[in-house]
Amino acid sequence: MADLERSQRVTNISWLAKRNSVSKIRTAMRKAPWVSVVILIVFLVCGLFGTFIMPHDPLKTNFTETLNPPFWQEGGSLRYFLGTDYMGRDILSRLIQGAGISMQVGFIVITLAGILGTVVALLSGYLGGWVDTILMRITDTFLSMPYLMIAIALAAVLGPSKNNIILILVILGWAGYARVLRGEVLRVKEGDFVRLAIVAGCSKTRIMLRHIFPNIVNTLVVLATLQLGIVIIMESSLSFLGLGVPPPEPAWGSMCADGRLHIFNAWWICFWPGLVILLVVLSANLLGDWLRVRLDPKFRQL
């Protein structure tokens, strides 16, 4: 009897909790990776409103203030917070401007590659047969290409520019989505609800878009978040090699490259962009992981 009462009380409480959306949001928020979110928000703000917050003109050289260290070191000043490079350009301003470039490249690439990959995955996974064979062989081809090699070759052919970087990364990036999402489509399409939808008279397009796509969005979002990190690293690598965004525009990768010559006497030139790349990529990955758990409908009721 006591047990029964207790279980009733417990169900009442859980029922209340379910209805109480405020507490639901609170629980969700408590587990969110706040550090990552804050870093990514700072990244986004810098990317979007960089021109308004940067303390100096990132392109303006000042040969009286070359190789200034960060403010806490001897010879550093609060005016050049994180120091200056060998041409006397303010590193903080350049980082902020670089955030804009990384953000643009990152988001455009994951969006375009995501769309392309999803379309291929849906067609290939759902239609099957020869469509699947052809699309998957193409995907295999793209997956087997040595990522950086091809990127370097393409960049050399197309010439360094922001648009070309985006094009290259989309070409190389979509196959990853297509492969993973196709697996998801195969899993989802075996579900009875898809068969029931066929029985109900749904067209193939409707089944793909309305029944299968929502079931793979979780994976897509997680993949895209993780890809954001990869794309930023790729962009930085290409810029580091001088094949990315052409100077004088300050991409993080090219800033690292600039600092190589001075690494022993002015560590800050490549340290800061390197640190920023690390933080943004790590945050994107952590957020991706958290989203993976949160987006599962079974966790929504927690």
Added chain:
Amino acid sequence: MISGNVIEVKDLKTYFFTSRGVVKAVDGVSFRLKEGETLGLVGESGCGKSITCLSILRLVPRPAGRIVSGEIIFDGENLLSKSEKEMRHIRGRRISMILQDPMTSLNPVLTIGDQVAEPVRIHQNLDKIMVREKVKEMLRLVRIPSPEVRMREYPHQMSGGMRQRIVGAMVLSCQPQLLIADEPTTSLDVTIQAQFLRLLKEIQQQSNLSMIIVTHDFGIVAKVCDRLAVMYAGKIVESADVRDLFNNPIHPYTKALLNSLPKMEVKVDKLFSIEGQPPELHDLPPGCSFAPRCSEEKEICKKAYPPQSVVKDGHNVCCWLHT
């Protein structure tokens, strides 16, 4: 409707062309079903029950499976001569189907309301408010408490029985003439089974729906079916009204199936079972396919398949013991 039959299947043959040979999953099945009647299809696993149902909807798994010959006359029209587009118009609107597992029959990321509304949206030209009303009406019909709340919820918030009733609401939302239920209650527990069957029966009486129920449960057959067809290795071996079949089974396979049911009044240690396995469908013996397992096997049984003979009006059997 000249003959009063909702559906008439004539000599349906659905074969699968595999690397191991031709699998005759459905091999010359014929039956007919009147308006408001319920047909039970029983038989062991793999005897072609489900493929028969899928054939009616023209959803045989491609490319291996193909309907080789036969006719499926639904409401006076042959479904096998319809185009894919015309079939889409029939599926869900005039012929519906309930699948075995309610746990996976609903899309986990769409709300109940959206899913029940789907067939209505596809097949009927109704505006949003009308669709909502229709959904509520359907949910009420299948006894879902407080439909306004429930239609905003997701499948994982429902129990198995509720989910199956929601599937019921979905498939019945366009008032089909024929409902095919492929083992609709196998994954539900016994009390829920009874409840769901009673509900189906009630809805059937209200709307004069015809049903084909695939099952291996004779309890269900006795409860809801009017006619019964026993399938073995892709063929219907005996068909009759439920009462006739229970009282006077002719085919040894039917007898054996009925014998396998435990009886309330007799205490037994070991349940009766039919010796052996059903034959491989790509390698059928030339004669009666049940002969190797039959207790009353005769010489002729191994040589030729028995013709259909009439026991009494509406009771047909294919067996050499009754010719």
